[in-house]
Amino acid sequence: MKILLWQLLVNGIITGSLYALAGVSWGIIYRTTHIFHFSHQLVFAVAGYAAALVTSQTPLPFYFGFLTAIIAAVALGCGIEIFLYRNLRRLKATQTTIFLASMGLAIAGIALILFFFRSNPRSLKGLPAIMLSMGPTNFTAVDLALVIVSWIMIGLLLLLLAKWRYGKAIRAVGSNLELAKNLGLNPENIYLLVFAIGSALFGIGAFLFTARNCAFPTMGLLPFFMSFTAVFLGGISSIAGHALAGLILGLAETLGMIVLPGEYRIIIVFVILFVVIIIKPEGLLSPKRG
Amino acid sequence: MDYILHILIFILIYASLVQSLNLIMGYAGVVSMCHAIFSGIGAYTAALISIHLGYNFLVGMAVGFLLAGVTGALLALPSLRVRDEYLIVFTIGFQMVMFELMLTARGITEGQGGITNIPAPALLGLEFNSPYSFLPLALGITIVCFIIAWRVIHSPFGRVLKAIREDESACRALGKNSLRFKVLVFALGGGLAAIGGSTLAYYLTFISPFSFSVDISIFLIVMVVMGGAANFWGPLVGAAILVGLPEVLRFIPGTADIIDVLREFLYGIILMLFMLFRPQGILPEYLGRKQKLTLPGSKALQELGDNQAIETPRPLDEKNISLPAVEIQGLSKSFGGLQAVKDVSLTLPFGKITGLIGPNGCGKTTVFNLITGHLIPNGGTVYIRGKDMTNKPPYRVVSSGLARSWQDVRIFNGMTVLENVLVARPNQTGESLLSLIFKPWRVAEEEKENIRKAFEYLNLVGLQEKADQLAVSLSPTEQKLIALSRLLATECPILLLDEPTAALDLESVKRIINLIKKIAKQKQKTVLLVEHNLDVVRGLVENAYFMSDGEILAHGQIHELIADPKLAEVYFGIE
Numbered sequence: 001m002k003i004l005l006w007q008l009l010v011n012g013i014i015t016g017s018l019y020a021l022a023g024v025s026w027g028i029i030y031r032t033t034h035i036f037h038f039s040h041q042l043v044f045a046v047a048g049y050a051a052a053l054v055t056s057q058t059p060l061p062f063y064f065g066f067l068t069a070i071i072a073a074v075a076l077g078c079g080i081e082i083f084l085y086r087n088l089r090r091l092k093a094t095q096t097t098i099f100l101a102s103m104g105l106a107i108a109g110i111a112l113i114l115f116f117f118r119s120n121p122r123s124l125k126g127l128p129a130i131m132l133s134m135g136p137t138n139f140t141a142v143d144l145a146l147v148i149v150s151w152i153m154i155g156l157l158l159l160l161l162a163k164w165r166y167g168k169a170i171r172a173v174g175s176n177l178e179l180a181k182n183l184g185l186n187p188e189n190i191y192l193l194v195f196a197i198g199s200a201l202f203g204i205g206a207f208l209f210t211a212r213n214c215a216f217p218t219m220g221l222l223p224f225f226m227s228f229t230a231v232f233l234g235g236i237s238s239i240a241g242h243a244l245a246g247l248i249l250g251l252a253e254t255l256g257m258i259v260l261p262g263e264y265r266i267i268i269v270f271v272i273l274f275v276v277i278i279i280k281p282e283g284l285l286s287p288k289r290g
Numbered sequence: 291m292d293y294i295l296h297i298l299i300f301i302l303i304y305a306s307l308v309q310s311l312n313l314i315m316g317y318a319g320v321v322s323m324c325h326a327i328f329s330g331i332g333a334y335t336a337a338l339i340s341i342h343l344g345y346n347f348l349v350g351m352a353v354g355f356l357l358a359g360v361t362g363a364l365l366a367l368p369s370l371r372v373r374d375e376y377l378i379v380f381t382i383g384f385q386m387v388m389f390e391l392m393l394t395a396r397g398i399t400e401g402q403g404g405i406t407n408i409p410a411p412a413l414l415g416l417e418f419n420s421p422y423s424f425l426p427l428a429l430g431i432t433i434v435c436f437i438i439a440w441r442v443i444h445s446p447f448g449r450v451l452k453a454i455r456e457d458e459s460a461c462r463a464l465g466k467n468s469l470r471f472k473v474l475v476f477a478l479g480g481g482l483a484a485i486g487g488s489t490l491a492y493y494l495t496f497i498s499p500f501s502f503s504v505d506i507s508i509f510l511i512v513m514v515v516m517g518g519a520a521n522f523w524g525p526l527v528g529a530a531i532l533v534g535l536p537e538v539l540r541f542i543p544g545t546a547d548i549i550d551v552l553r554e555f556l557y558g559i560i561l562m563l564f565m566l567f568r569p570q571g572i573l574p575e576y577l578g579r580k581q582k583l584t585l586p587g588s589k590a591l592q593e594l595g596d597n598q599a600i601e602t603p604r605p606l607d608e609k610n611i612s613l614p615a616v617e618i619q620g621l622s623k624s625f626g627g628l629q630a631v632k633d634v635s636l637t638l639p640f641g642k643i644t645g646l647i648g649p650n651g652c653g654k655t656t657v658f659n660l661i662t663g664h665l666i667p668n669g670g671t672v673y674i675r676g677k678d679m680t681n682k683p684p685y686r687v688v689s690s691g692l693a694r695s696w697q698d699v700r701i702f703n704g705m706t707v708l709e710n711v712l713v714a715r716p717n718q719t720g721e722s723l724l725s726l727i728f729k730p731w732r733v734a735e736e737e738k739e740n741i742r743k744a745f746e747y748l749n750l751v752g753l754q755e756k757a758d759q760l761a762v763s764l765s766p767t768e769q770k771l772i773a774l775s776r777l778l779a780t781e782c783p784i785l786l787l788d789e790p791t792a793a794l795d796l797e798s799v800k801r802i803i804n805l806i807k808k809i810a811k812q813k814q815k816t817v818l819l820v821e822h823n824l825d826v827v828r829g830l831v832e833n834a835y836f837m838s839d840g841e842i843l844a845h846g847q848i849h850e851l852i853a854d855p856k857l858a859e860v861y862f863g864i865e
Binding site: 098 | 321368375380383384508551552555556557558560564566
């Protein structure tokens with residue numbers, strides 16, 4: 001029992017790290033642009049497929065898959081911002097309209113993936129399969145890489161937001177658009193920047209996910225669900241809160257299996273969100289409003 | 291032939307499902323991502339009741355209606371308390387959880403395989419067990435759902451829903467408890483979806499979780515959007531096209547294998563393209579509205595002369611005069627480290643216009659927000675007509691007799707001028723769903739009276755001719771006038787006016803000042819006027835408070851304040 005507990009804890013940290021990365025990737029976009037970016041899951045799937053195809057169809061080594069995933073994700077994310085969201089904003093679309101358009105794109109895009117690749121999963125090729133163990137627990141080198149890379153990326157993002165000139169601009173646009181405009185910032189450029197950053201992070205997540213599992217058309221659904229849940233759970237304005245909430249969700253999902261059958265993991269996640277929002281509507285790490 | 295009947299029945303069932311979602315999405319303007327679950331609750335409830343208890347199908351439908359209604363209300367209550375975006379999150383989560391439960395709670399739902407052999411519905415010796423006999427039943431049910439929706443949409447309740455969609459805080463500032471309306475529309479929408487779901491169960495005599503997946507929820511959203519959100523006939527058009535379309539695809543050779551993928555793709559593309567190029571859908575909300583606006587009582591109104599439009603003033607209530615209309619003590623508010631309002635105390639005498647002046651950004655509007663309950667003060671008390679109204683929500687403040695206007699006008703753009711004013715009428719019986727059903731005559735009587743009153747106020751500001759136009763199509767001055775007549779229609783004796791002439795040309799400023807003067811005098815209103823333009827203030831008030839940096843610096847007669855060189859220095863920023 002004790003061994004099982006440790007193993008579940010390790011699994012929880014692995015899943016939680018992915019959710020934390022997913023959370024900050026969606027959170028940076030949402031807190032800056034206030035767009036409920038539903039197509040984020042399409043970005044995840046496209047990045048995952050890109051990585052799987054490059055490594056399996058060409059002789060290139062697996063880290064080219066990593067690069068391809070990032071490039072594909074950034075290209076798609078920025079493309080959506082430029083061709084869809086910008087036009088919608090120009091047409092004075094409401095947040096709901098933008099959300100629905102994003103949802104339409106995600107559905108159509110995933111249908112296209114299903115059309116071209118059918119439902120056969122694709123996996124990454126060329127990855128070294130190394131098993132590691134620590135105490136009573138086992139995990140793979142990919143698992144370890146996932147945890148390390150995710151938290152490095154989250155740390156890097158927090159550092160950028162705090163120190164980098166454009167990081168400060170991102171925070172300014174997110175918290176007070178009018179003031180940011182008066183300071184001479186062009187919000188359109190900042191929006192594009194956060195779509196690039198958010199998509200790159202989610203692309204990295206997609207590569208790690210594909211390396212651990214495989215690529216399939218609806219692969220983005222669960223990470224996307226966890227990403228926005230983490231954002232609302234952690235507090236919309238706090239990037240660190242998104243990461244923490246993502247980790248909590250991953251741990252809860254895995255450790256929840258001790259008390260409930262595995263099928264119920266989504267229920268655990270939802271109950272946590274429901275309870276936290278009722279008790280502390282502003283989220284775990286956001287300062288109380290007003 | 292059976293095939294065509296089958297499709298017709300599906301279109302009818304979907305039309306009622308889409309109409310129920312239209313109430314939530316189109317009219318109240320909030321997105322529900324779990325509408326399929328509401329219909330699923332209806333379907334499973336009906337199936338289980340019919341199989342295990344053997345009751346008539348109407349019992350199953352009624353229980354499903356109630357169960358889904360309660361579920362909708364419970365789901366909406368906590369999420370709407372926060373912000374609308376949370377509702378998207380909660381409803382997606384709820385959709386996923388319930389779908390998972392339908393798959394796993396095999397003891398109740400039979401899991402993936404679903405429930406089979408649901409008895410065909412029967413009524414008065416008739417059995418509806420073939421497409422032929424089921425079509426009239428489905429038609430009947432859909433008509434009933436549409437009639438209910440019609441009744442709700444074209445009622446004071448539906449009007450408040452639209453006002454919430456257009457601008458929720460402005461709607462709250464008119465004395466409406468918007469949360470109550472949103473929770474109720476979720477309950478009603480959920481309940482009606484359950485009826486659609488149970489109809490589906492009785493028709494197919496088989497249900498499985500896959501009829502209630504997130505794809506179906508999204509499918510319903512696409513239908514609402516395509517048909518035309520907030521158009522009564524939109525759901526029928528949306529359902530007819532989108533249920534019919536995949537059936538047509540079946541006849542195209544070579545599509546058999548990929549029909550599901552193709553259908554998903556088309557739904558997605560349709561949704562995206564409609565949002566880009568025609569967000570109002572095939573049938574826009576106000577299509578053909580013009581002819582319909584021959585309102586009851588509007589003819590009689592035209593006979594009313596200008597003078598008759600204003601009632602003779604009621605004598606002031608003696609015991610109220612002795613109390614100040616509004617008394618504020620030590621009001622404070624800080625945002626983070628910024629102290630926006632510091633220890634503000636002011637008194638509004640009955641029947642007088644009092645000014646609140648000061649440079650931009652000195653906290654005048656924050657004071658308004660604190661008095662009216664749009665912001666919660668850190669300290670201090672607000673007494674309105676002798677009653678403690680500190681920390682009360684906006685709708686309670688309005689019912690105590692104080693209403694406000696907004697600097698940025700905040701009229702309901704997507705509603706007609708008349709509707710804008712009608713929403714503001716106090717204590718409408720028709721804002722209760724039960725009264726719509728049980729007191730239809732009283733609702734109709736009141737509505738007539740409210741329309742008469744609304745025209746009276748529109749007449750007062752000279753907008754009666756434009757009553758049937760969309761508010762957004764009017765000029766900025768006219769929009770300010772809509773806001774003014776909307777404010778008057780609340781019948782509140784105390785009015786807080788936030789820069790009523792901001793951003794207007796001189797001619798319009800004069801017109802509005804004279805109107806305010808006339809109204810305040812004839813209707814004996816107590817007014818607090820926030821104004822940046824000193825000419826406006828001079829023309830309207832005797833006494834004023836001078837505010838700077840969140841503090842009251844001086845109080846006295848307006849000409850003294852303006853003449854004070856120290857205050858002028860603060861006001862004009864002369865250092």
